[in-house]
Amino acid sequence: MMTIAMANLFAAPERQRPPAAPGRSPGDGPQALRSLPAPGGPRRTPVHPARRIVVGVLTGALIMLCVATLDRFGNTTVPVLGSFAALPVPEPTEAERLAEIPPPPTTPGTCLNWNRPDAADTTVVDCAQPHLFEQAGTVQLATQTTLPDAGGWRALVNEQCTPVVLSYLDGRYDPTGRFRVGALKPAPSKWADGDRELRCGLQSASRSGALYPITGKVAAQDQSAVHEPGTCLAIDGRTIGDPVSCAGPHAVETVGIVDLSTKFPDAFPTVADQDAFLQPACTRIAGEYAGSPEVISKKKLTVYWDNLTEESWKAGTRRVNCNLAALLPDRSGFAPVTGPVKGDVTVGEEPAPPATNTPQPGVPASTAPAPVEPTVEPTPAPPGPSSPPASQPSSNPLATSALPEPVPGVPVRGAS
Template sequence: MIATDMATPLTAPERRSPTAARRRPPGAPRPSASRAPRDPGRARKRALHPVRRIVIGVLIGAVTMLGVTLLDRFADTSVPVLSTLATLPDPAAAEARRLADLPPPPAEAGTCLNWTRPDAADTVAVPCAQPHRFEQAGSVQVTDQAALPDDRTWRRLVGERCTPMVTAYLGDKFDQDGRFRVGALKPSQARWAEGERSMRCGLQTNTKSGSFLPMSGKVAEQDQSKVEAAGTCLAIDGRTVGDPVSCAGPHAVETVGIVDLTEQFKDGTYPSVDDQDKFLQTRCGEIAAQYAGSADAIAQKKLTVYWDNVAEQSWQVGSHKVNCNLAALLPDRSGFAPVTGTAKGPVTVAGTPAPPTDAAAPSSPGAPADGSTAPTSPVDAPPPGTTAEPPLPIPTQVLPLPGTGGGGGNT
């Protein structure tokens, strides 16, 4: 059949007028559909129609792909065309190139720096009035180090070389017991390999676990007292305190207010701890009662009012503020008992110590990984001879409950 069709020439069928095609002699039998002769030309046309549809579909698809590709190229759209999906840039690689192109921030003393990435690779200079994480005091060279120091060596170098620089930067007005800590920005591994040996010294604030806290304003222009805002709760870590947490969960301490001792001691002379306690016993009792509802409410919740004291060295450099706090002590007074709930409402006090928190990496930036292009990375540097911020002291004397005698604050 195929051979016959291929051999038959394609000729146009004889044309008839439409009227002649419909005429049939009267009485003539109606032609049978099964006996109707086949029209070779019409059969050929029917055979070609599917092919034409396929060809037309391919052409339409090609034109559509071309149009979308042109849109993607010239209109900067993000249509996911196959040709562009294969050449899209790697987001991580693009970010690495962007960070590598960032110029290092100025190294001048008094420059305030901020960053958002864990490795501090996006460090930029910002006005000190804005929240920032680091205030530079200067830079020192560590050319005596043959290899990139480990974390312990960095901390030793910061204590030895940055602490004197920070103290001089603040005009000998640095409160070592205050809320600011000496820290440094060290070269990344990539910068060290390129020959960078400078370490930027400065000031920062940290939680007990090492997490960086934002600060605003120049350190030299503010009170350096280590105080928390009223309503701040500090986590329970065994028998001591940890980082700020929600008061709705277990915690050790709830801050109820801040007292400026210069309100009472106006002549600038350092008040003794006994004199501080006599004033704070009354003042913190009033603040705590107003915060919790009443002194009776504090007693009914089995909470204790206690306060901080200012050391003479801190007083001389301008730190004059202390916190008034609410907490619960363990029965043997060996530490804090876990308290759940804010003192403004119902609370639950546990009679046994809380388990210590698991040791975990701080959320503050650390050293970048191998190959990092970060110009610097922060070093959390506690004072020489220590490895972490000391815990809040356990009060040895507290505000007496209503109807009892005694007094005093914590030592």
């Protein structure tokens, strides 16, 4: 675009040349020597100063036009005249973004949730919403100088966090119930910086360590480890695993729930008293569920039920499951059963292989494991000539968990 100044330059009249001095021809003197053409070459016309200015302005305008064109090409930004403020700011990496997330408070009763397997995105949620961890308190591992391995963490959680959880729940904790003592441990990088804080709390985990979401405060819930009728539990060697489809191999199929408080409203009933009540109750429930007692016998199944320990009773647990299962020929454990009780059933005669499910922590339990020791399910007692097998009291000496190692540089319990 031509500016007013440029237009003025183009419109300026040519300055009049002064007349030659009298008696001197235009070719005389030094000026004449400078204007003489070189021998044998063309004569050069001198460039007028105004034309030099016009050429310079046009050249500068052309350069600016090129820069402006590059600035618009491909939606890129080209720094003009030293202005770097318009340069794009690099996006932070995922690790940098997570490192900027402040750690959640350690207040007892705070409920936490996360989506990443390393729990680096841990946030506080309303306890009325599904969550994976309910904080009970913290402990400082002041005397622990070396970073524990997985077994060491479990021992520390069991030793240090169990008293914290018991105090938090006023002693009403069922160690063989729905909930387990767990902990959020510092990442190795934080441990190297001197972080020795262990966050103790409660979580709901299956036998393999899969995490189940919790809704509501633990203190206000029934801690009974029961399943709804129609639930099948996997076969893990000779013992019980996590919930699976009844169409595939499994150890037991839940057929009902019995509340022991209907028979024993006050004092804790001994295992013998429980069996005397549960045998006829579960036999009736199983027959109604399968269609008849004859169906159960024809499909080579037997009734199996759970018992409560006195510790569970003191914690307020009252409900147990009635199940249908099959025993191995040598009565050494559960036989693999394929198919639901109400359909075609096949009972294996060889022990099943160990379960290999390895779900990820922080996601639905059907696909998620927390690194906890699997619960060892007791082997059912051999049945008598006319009586179904009764289970022994449950045993869960390692009902604790510590979360997995974090992604390098990202702490397990958020950035702190």
